[in-house]
Amino acid sequence: MTDFIQLHILTSYPPSNLNRDDLGRPKTAVMGGTQRLRISSQSLKRAWRTSDIFMEALSGHVGIRTKEMGNFVYKALTTGVKLTEILERKSEFSIYPKMEEKKAGDISKQIASVFGKLKKGGFEIEQLAHFSPEEIETIENLIIDLAQSDGELTEENIGILRKKNTAVDIAMFGRMLAANTQYNVEAAVQVSHAITVHKVAVEDDFFTAVDDLNNGEEDMGSGHLGETEFAAGLFYIYTCINRDLLKENLGRDEELTEKALKALVEAALTISPTGKQNSFASRAYASYVLAEKGTQQPRSLSVAFLKALEEKDLLGSTIKELNNTREKIESVYGKCCEQKEEMNAYTGEGSIQGILKFVAE
Amino acid sequence: MKSYLLFRLYGPLASWGDIAVGTHRPSYDHPSKSAVMGLLAAAVGIRRDEENKHRELAEAYNFAVLVNSPGVFLRDYHTAQIPSVSSIKKQKHIDTRKGELGVEKEKLTAVLSSRDYYSDSLYTIAICSKEEHSEAFPYPLELLEKKLNEPEFVLYLGRKSCPLALPVEAKIIDCNGLKEAFDKVEFKCEPLLRLLKKQKQARLYWEGEENGLIPIHTIMRRDLTLSRKRWQFADRKEHYMMLELGE
Numbered sequence: 001m002t003d004f005i006q007l008h009i010l011t012s013y014p015p016s017n018l019n020r021d022d023l024g025r026p027k028t029a030v031m032g033g034t035q036r037l038r039i040s041s042q043s044l045k046r047a048w049r050t051s052d053i054f055m056e057a058l059s060g061h062v063g064i065r066t067k068e069m070g071n072f073v074y075k076a077l078t079t080g081v082k083l084t085e086i087l088e089r090k091s092e093f094s095i096y097p098k099m100e101e102k103k104a105g106d107i108s109k110q111i112a113s114v115f116g117k118l119k120k121g122g123f124e125i126e127q128l129a130h131f132s133p134e135e136i137e138t139i140e141n142l143i144i145d146l147a148q149s150d151g152e153l154t155e156e157n158i159g160i161l162r163k164k165n166t167a168v169d170i171a172m173f174g175r176m177l178a179a180n181t182q183y184n185v186e187a188a189v190q191v192s193h194a195i196t197v198h199k200v201a202v203e204d205d206f207f208t209a210v211d212d213l214n215n216g217e218e219d220m221g222s223g224h225l226g227e228t229e230f231a232a233g234l235f236y237i238y239t240c241i242n243r244d245l246l247k248e249n250l251g252r253d254e255e256l257t258e259k260a261l262k263a264l265v266e267a268a269l270t271i272s273p274t275g276k277q278n279s280f281a282s283r284a285y286a287s288y289v290l291a292e293k294g295t296q297q298p299r300s301l302s303v304a305f306l307k308a309l310e311e312k313d314l315l316g317s318t319i320k321e322l323n324n325t326r327e328k329i330e331s332v333y334g335k336c337c338e339q340k341e342e343m344n345a346y347t348g349e350g351s352i353q354g355i356l357k358f359v360a361e
Numbered sequence: 362m363k364s365y366l367l368f369r370l371y372g373p374l375a376s377w378g379d380i381a382v383g384t385h386r387p388s389y390d391h392p393s394k395s396a397v398m399g400l401l402a403a404a405v406g407i408r409r410d411e412e413n414k415h416r417e418l419a420e421a422y423n424f425a426v427l428v429n430s431p432g433v434f435l436r437d438y439h440t441a442q443i444p445s446v447s448s449i450k451k452q453k454h455i456d457t458r459k460g461e462l463g464v465e466k467e468k469l470t471a472v473l474s475s476r477d478y479y480s481d482s483l484y485t486i487a488i489c490s491k492e493e494h495s496e497a498f499p500y501p502l503e504l505l506e507k508k509l510n511e512p513e514f515v516l517y518l519g520r521k522s523c524p525l526a527l528p529v530e531a532k533i534i535d536c537n538g539l540k541e542a543f544d545k546v547e548f549k550c551e552p553l554l555r556l557l558k559k560q561k562q563a564r565l566y567w568e569g570e571e572n573g574l575i576p577i578h579t580i581m582r583r584d585l586t587l588s589r590k591r592w593q594f595a596d597r598k599e600h601y602m603m604l605e606l607g608e
Contacts (some may be wrong), residue, residue, distance in 0.1 A: 033558065042441065130459075184456060184515075190515050240515050240524060297529060298516070300373070301527065306554070
C-alpha cells in the first residue's frame with residue numbers, strides 16, 4: 001500500500017503565451033472534441049523547480065542570494081572572523097587562526113565553484129546562487145574546521161555542501177542518465193499537462209511600433225510590424241505525489257520529506273511559467289485547490305471538464321463542476337481517497353497554510 | 362472456461378512509445394504490450410531494475426486491447442534548456458535544475474524533440490494467463506485486479522505526464538473467449554465519457570489463439586519487454602480485426 005497525495009488546482013491566466021510550440025503559438029490540445037489551451041507538464045515543472053520559493057521553502061527561512069559568497073569565505077579565512085558575522089556586518093573579532101592568503105584563495109575558489117561557475121580571476125561566480133541559512137552554517141563550520149586543523153578541502157566536504165537541495169530536486173522529479181543507469185532515480189511526483197476547462201480560440205495580435213524619430217515628412221509608415229499569438233484560460237492542473245517513494249528517495253528523512261512537500265505545493269500554487277511574462281505579465285496564483293490523501297488508485301478529475309464549460313461565472317461553476325464530478329465518481333466507484341482539504345480563493349475559504357499543513361503531515 | 366482480467370484506460374492524453382530514434386518520439390495508435398505490462402508492474406510494485414520480474418510478466422500473460430475511442434493525434438514540440446558543454450566544463454557539481462540553468466544567458470542552448478500523444482482516447486485491456494503457465498504465475502489475476510485498484514506506484518498512460526483520469530475498474534470475467542469477455546464486461550465509467558467518440562465497430566488487437574476470432578491481418582510489433590535496463594524489446598505477433606460491439 002502506498003500513500004498518494006493528489007492536488008487538483010485551478011489557476012486562471014489572463015491573455016498570455018506561457019508555453020509555445022515551434023511556431024510561437026500557445027500550445028493546445030483537444031479534449032472532449034474541443035480545442036483547449038495547454039501548458040506542458042515540463043514547462044510547469046521547470047518553473048517550479050527553478051523558483052526561489054522552492055529553495056526558500058525548503059530551508060524554512062529566507063536565505064541569501066549572492067554571487068559573492070567566495071569573497072566572504074576568503075575574508076573569513078584570512079581574518080579568522082566568523083562567516084555569519086561578516087555576512088551580517090557585525091563585529092570583527094578573530095576567533096580562529098588566520099589562514100595564509102594563497103591557501104585561503106584556493107579553498108574559497110573551491111567552495112564558490114560548488115555553487116556556480118567561477119568568474120575569471122576572483123572568487124565570484126557568474127550567476128546568483130541561493131544560500132539557505134543551513135548551507136551558510138555548513139560553510140562556516142567547514143571554514144572553522146579547516147582553519148583550526150590547517151587541513152585540505154576533501155571531496156567529501158564538498159559533497160556535504162549542497163546535499164539537501166540536490167536530494168529534493170531529484171527525489172521529486174527524478175533523473176535519467178542513459179549512460180549510467182545506476183544513478184537513475186524514479187520521480188516521485190507526477191505532473192499532468194495543464195488544460196483549460198473551456199474552449200479556446202488562439203487570437204492573433206497584429207502590432208506595429210512607431211519610429212520615434214520619424215517626423216512623417218517622407219514616410220508615414222511604422223517602424224516595425226509583428227504578430228504575436230495569445231489566449232487566456234482557466235487551467236486545471238493535476239499533480240500526484242507518491243509520498244512513500246519521495247521519502248525513500250530522500251533517505252527516509254521524514255522532516256526533509258515534509259519540507260519538500262510544502263515547497264512543492266507552495267510552488268505549484270504560486271509560481272507561473274516564465275514564458276512571455278515581460279509582454280503579458282500574466283502571473284497568477286491558484287484560485288482553488290483540492291488536496292486528497294489515500295491509497296486508492298490515483299485519478300485526475302479532468303472528466304469534469306470533458307464537456308467544455310461555457311458559464312458566465314466560469315470560476316464558480318468550474319469549482320462546482322469539479323466537486324460534483326468528484327462526488328459522482330465516488331458514488332459510482334466507492335471511496336477515492338481517505339482525507340481531503342480545500343483552499344478556495346473564490347469564496348475566501350481555507351488557506352495556503354492549511355493546505356501545506358494537510359499535505360505535509 | 363477461461364479467466365480474463367479486464368480494465369479501462371482513460372486519460373486526457375496518452376502516449377504509446379513506438380520505435381524511437383533521435384529527436385522524434387512517435388506514439389503507436391494503441392497501447393503497446395510493454396506499456397501495459399509496465400502498468401501492471403507499477404501496480405504490483407516491481408521496480409525498473411528488476412529485470413527478471415518484468416520479463417516474467419511479459420511472458421506469462423497474453424494481452425489484448427480494444428480501441429473504444431481512437432482519440433485525436435497531437436504532436437508536441439518539446440524543448441529543454443541546457444547549458445552549453447563548454448560553459449559547464451569546469452563545474453564539477455551540478456546539483457539542481459536551477460544550478461544547471463545558472464550559467465550566463467548566452468551560454469544556454471536547448472535540446473529539441475517532438476513527442477506524439479493521443480488525446481480523448483479510451484481503451485479496454487484484457488489480460489489472460491498463457492496456457493503453458495499455471496494460472497497463478499507469476500501473479501494470480503485476482504492479485505493484479507486488487508493491485509490495479511490500489512497500486513504501489515502511480516499508474517500512467519505511457520508517459521508520466523499522462524495521468525489516468527478515472528479508476529481502471531479492473532475486474533475478472535470468466536467466459537469462453539475474448540469476444541464474450543468484451544461483450545459481458547460492464548464499466549461504470551460509461552456515463553462520464555459520453556463525449557468521447559466511441560465506435561460501434563472497434564479495432565481489436567490480440568495475441569495467441571482466441572476462440573472464434575479470425576485475424577484480418579497479423580503484424581510484428583517490437584514491444585515484448587526483454588530488458589528495461591538496456592531498453593530492449595523483442596518482436597511479438599499481434600493479430601488485428603474489427604469487433605462489432607453490442608449495445
